[in-house]
Amino acid sequence: MTGSTPSGVTRREFITRGGATLGGLALAPALLSSGSAFATAQTDGPGGKVNVLNWPLYIDKKSKKDFTKTTGVALKYNEGINDNNEFFAKYQEELSQDRSIGFDIVMPTSWMAQRLIELGYVQKLPLGDIPNAANLSPTFQNPLWDPTGEYSLPWQTGMTGIAYNIKETGRELTSINDLFDKKFKGKIGVLSEMRDTMGLMALSEGIDPGTIDFAQAKPAFKKLEKASDSGQIRRFTGNDYQDDLVAGNFAACIGWSGDVAQLLIENDKLRFVIPDEGGMKWADTMLWVTPSDKSAPVAAWMNYFYDPAVAARVATYVQYISPVAGIQAELAELDPAAAESPLIFPDEEVQARLHTFGTLDSKQEEQFDNRFAEIAGA
Amino acid sequence: MAGTAQQGGRRRRFAPYGLLSPGVIWLILFFLVPLGYLLRTSLSTRPNRFVPNDLDFAWEWSNYSDAISQFGEQIQRSFVYAGITTVLAIAIGFPLAYVIAFRGGKYKNLLLGLVVVPFFTTYLIRTIAWKTILADSGIVVDVLRTIGVLGENGRLLATPAGVIGGLTYNFLPFMILPIYVSLEKIDPDLVAAAKDLYSTPGRAFRKVVFPFAIPGVIAGSLLTFIPACGDFVNSVFLGSPRTTMIGNVVQNQFLVQLDYPTAAALGFILMVIITIAVLLYARVLGTEDLTG
Numbered sequence: 001m002t003g004s005t006p007s008g009v010t011r012r013e014f015i016t017r018g019g020a021t022l023g024g025l026a027l028a029p030a031l032l033s034s035g036s037a038f039a040t041a042q043t044d045g046p047g048g049k050v051n052v053l054n055w056p057l058y059i060d061k062k063s064k065k066d067f068t069k070t071t072g073v074a075l076k077y078n079e080g081i082n083d084n085n086e087f088f089a090k091y092q093e094e095l096s097q098d099r100s101i102g103f104d105i106v107m108p109t110s111w112m113a114q115r116l117i118e119l120g121y122v123q124k125l126p127l128g129d130i131p132n133a134a135n136l137s138p139t140f141q142n143p144l145w146d147p148t149g150e151y152s153l154p155w156q157t158g159m160t161g162i163a164y165n166i167k168e169t170g171r172e173l174t175s176i177n178d179l180f181d182k183k184f185k186g187k188i189g190v191l192s193e194m195r196d197t198m199g200l201m202a203l204s205e206g207i208d209p210g211t212i213d214f215a216q217a218k219p220a221f222k223k224l225e226k227a228s229d230s231g232q233i234r235r236f237t238g239n240d241y242q243d244d245l246v247a248g249n250f251a252a253c254i255g256w257s258g259d260v261a262q263l264l265i266e267n268d269k270l271r272f273v274i275p276d277e278g279g280m281k282w283a284d285t286m287l288w289v290t291p292s293d294k295s296a297p298v299a300a301w302m303n304y305f306y307d308p309a310v311a312a313r314v315a316t317y318v319q320y321i322s323p324v325a326g327i328q329a330e331l332a333e334l335d336p337a338a339a340e341s342p343l344i345f346p347d348e349e350v351q352a353r354l355h356t357f358g359t360l361d362s363k364q365e366e367q368f369d370n371r372f373a374e375i376a377g378a
Numbered sequence: 379m380a381g382t383a384q385q386g387g388r389r390r391r392f393a394p395y396g397l398l399s400p401g402v403i404w405l406i407l408f409f410l411v412p413l414g415y416l417l418r419t420s421l422s423t424r425p426n427r428f429v430p431n432d433l434d435f436a437w438e439w440s441n442y443s444d445a446i447s448q449f450g451e452q453i454q455r456s457f458v459y460a461g462i463t464t465v466l467a468i469a470i471g472f473p474l475a476y477v478i479a480f481r482g483g484k485y486k487n488l489l490l491g492l493v494v495v496p497f498f499t500t501y502l503i504r505t506i507a508w509k510t511i512l513a514d515s516g517i518v519v520d521v522l523r524t525i526g527v528l529g530e531n532g533r534l535l536a537t538p539a540g541v542i543g544g545l546t547y548n549f550l551p552f553m554i555l556p557i558y559v560s561l562e563k564i565d566p567d568l569v570a571a572a573k574d575l576y577s578t579p580g581r582a583f584r585k586v587v588f589p590f591a592i593p594g595v596i597a598g599s600l601l602t603f604i605p606a607c608g609d610f611v612n613s614v615f616l617g618s619p620r621t622t623m624i625g626n627v628v629q630n631q632f633l634v635q636l637d638y639p640t641a642a643a644l645g646f647i648l649m650v651i652i653t654i655a656v657l658l659y660a661r662v663l664g665t666e667d668l669t670g
Contacts, residue, residue, distance in 0.1 A: 085634040089430075092636075096429050119428055186536065187514075228619045234536045235618055248515045249535060362427050366635070373630050377452075377622035 047072035050297035053103040055081045055284065056239075057262075058156060060317035063310060071300040078103070083238055084112040084193075095121040095289065104292040105301060107155045111195060113285045114145035114359065117152070122287045124150045129299035132306035137325040140283060144359060152285040153302055154323035156258070156314075159346065159354060160196040160280035163241070163255030167269045168248050176204035176275045179252060180223075185232050189244060189253030190224070192236040194372045195357040197224070197254055199280040203355065209280070210358045214367045225375045236376045245270065261319035261343040272343060274350050281354040283323065319344060420642035430636040441643040449627050449644065456623040457651070459538070460606035463545040464553075467602050468595060470546070471553035475594075476587075478554075479561035493554050501548060502611060508544050509535065509615050536618035544612035549605065553598035560594030561587070596663055604652055624648060 009017075056079040068075050081087045087108055091101045096119070108116070116122050127133055133153060146152045164173050168187065179188050190197045199209040201220040227233045234250065242259055244250040246267055260272040288298050304310060311322045312330035316338050331339040338344055346354075360368060420441055422433035446453070478489045496504065512518055512534040522528040534540045564587060572582040610625030624644060631641040 088428075089633040089636060092428070093431050096431065115428060186531075186533065231618070231620070233619065243509075247510075247513050249513060366427055369635055373634065375619065376630075377619035377626070 047074075047300060048294060048297040049074040049076065050105065050294060050301050051076045051078075051103045052301065053078050053080055053106045054155070055079065055107065058107075058284075058318055060314060063305075063314055066310075067301070067304050071304055073297045073300045075301075081106070081108065084108050088112060088115070095119075098291050100291060101289065104288060104294045104298050105286055106289055107284050107286050109193075110143065110145040110152075110154075110283045110285055111357065111359075113152050113287055116287060116289075117146060121290055122151050123290055123292070125153065125288055125302070126295045126299045129296065130303045130306070132303045132324075135306050135308060135311075135324045135326065137323050140323045143283070144356060145285070152287050153306070154283040154285045155305075156318060156320040157281065157283040157323050158320045159257040159274060159343075159350075160191070160199065160254060160282065161257065161272055161274040162200075162252055163245055163260045163270065163272050164252035165245055165248060165250065165269050166271055168251035172271070173252055173273060174276055176200050176277050178275075179254075180227055180232060182232075184251040185230075186234050187249065187251035188227070188233050189235050189237050189241045189250045190233055191241070191254045192238050192376060194368060196256075196280055196282070197236075198368065198372065199355065199357050200254055200275070200277075203275075203277040203279075206277075209355050212358055213360075214364050214371075217368065217371075221371050221375065228375050228377075257343045258318055258320035261341060274346070274353055276353075278353040278355055279350075281356055315344060321346070416642045416645060419638050420646055422639050424637065424639055427636060430638050433638065438639065441639045442647065445640050445643045445647060449624065452622055452624045452627050453644075453647070453651070455621070456607050456609075456625070456648075457655075459542055459545060459621075459623060460603050460609075462542050463549060463606045464599050464603045466542070466546045467550055467553040468599070471550055471598065472557055472591070472595070475554050475557040475561055479558055479564075480566070490555075490558065493551050497551055504548060505544055505611050505615050508540075508547065512540055512543070512616065535616055536621075538617070538621050540616040541612050541621045541623075544616045545606050545609060548609075548612070549602040552601040552605075556597035556601065557591060557594040560591050560597075564590045592663060596660065599659065600656060604656070607652060608648060 050073055052075065054077065058079070059077070064075060064077055067073070087106075091106075094101045095116070113122075125133075127150065130153075136153065140154050140157065142149045143154075162173055162176070162179065166172070169184065178184075179190075195209075198217065198220060201224050202209045202212055202217060205220050205223065207216055207220060224233075235244070237244070237253065239259070241250065241253045241255055242263060245253060245255070246263065255272065257272055260270055263270050264272075286302060292298070305314065306324050308324055308327045309330050311324035312327040312334055315322045315327060315331060316335040319338065319341070321344055328339055328345060331344075342350070418435055419433060421438050422435045422441075423438050424430060424433055426432055474493075478486060478493075482489055499507075510516065514533050514535065519528065519532070519534055522534070523530070523532060528534070534543070568586050569582050572586050573579070577585070607623075608625045608628075610623060610629055613621050613623045613626055628641050628644050631637045631644065
């Protein structure tokens, strides 16, 4: 057959070009990852290896490297937790069948930790090998979510309050009801984290979130629903409220103390306040999941980060309230501004206004989640 | 000669099935079997909230009626948004495809490339970029406020307009390319012939160009409407609690409420409604042209 084929490509050209494309596609991921592979590949250290799953922006680079140097334990660190519910939905199947999820330590928020402990997905910590656990601040000993204190150690704790952009509000905000000020219509954000948002709603209605049940919460839900339907509330956000706050899309929103502290460094128009009616305090806790058998590496990780010097170093980066007692002195040397920050060391008066959301049984939690989802539109 | 024709005949009879089998096996394994599981899940009950995989199959048809009564508003809203998106995409995409096909000349490939290039960025990033573009303090909202389209304190984010805008933008190439393909096949001599026969340009368009373009419009509409119905990304970033679509509901049911039966039931309801809508649409516009 003389002359070109109708498409203009001969069989030889087709095979050559196809082969080159396939070869390129096959090699590309390997080439892309080899650059970073040298940096992150760690074979097991002399002390073994620990796999940690955490929230984003919750640790500084120096501590990660120094951990391996000091303890001899290799580290695989993943910032895969973005939301407690998504975390649970992602891993619950393997955990319920006692299969490894690829991580030894996970750090969900306390109420999710409680759920995991009650479902039996968590092992008792090797506290005998964690002498620094004695540095745990008294406020967090034998907490609501882990009464015996044997299953968890807090990683970082923080406060939920009102974050606002003073350029948009034009005034200082002091009360939860400021969120319902008609002047800010359509410029208010609330968190999709039910316990944080409903905790503040309950406090604004004079209900104690520590002992709340669904019947008591109805007026608080009604208040939130009215605000959402009328367009007062613009969006239910996850951690992404920060962009809207900085851009001025939100005049005020419910937010977390450490995030605002980090933003404050760059942007002096932002403020964070624990309202007069009160705010929420929460903890993200370290758990040792089944069926991991890495007792020594897990103990090494927890012991290392409960050293006050290390805890102070982490605090300068994350700007949250450390559960380790006695870091203020260390912090004064590292970062004097942080040592004075009321967001990292709230005074007694503010601490007295902080509440923890009460424990909900499975049925109550379902009612709360359903009602909340209904208001959030989903 | 006769012998080989006989042998060739038997092989030829099975050849089509042989060629089809990889595709059919793929469909069965990765579409029909999971669909069967989904159907089974949608008819189950869930005794323990925190072990959502532990389901009891119980012919629970109430899952469907409960889902419709609880989320009827979001289902309706999804179809309205997807419908408006499709109409807008045709309104914007058709003129663009027409210009590229008939007036593109040597720039045809470049123009098509420009249409496709934004798709090299992921869907999520494009939507988040729109969040910045439509920001309250951004230039788009400023201009619209000045010329009076938006009120004094009007905004585009957290409104249905924002969500529909995002949907239209994201699905526009799916509309432009099929329409372009069907317009490109038109022989320009046909239009010239119509003009020779004393037709006005408008009539020539209606009688000559448009019938050829219909298969492209149908294909583009299907590619736009069906994914837009199930979209959840645009509503999360550009919308508000009052613009949630059925995709957001399914995500919430699956990840937060851990209610797999309801999520599965919603999936099936969506599939059935879309299938009916598409069949009606094809019937109205005529399917013979789809293959022609």
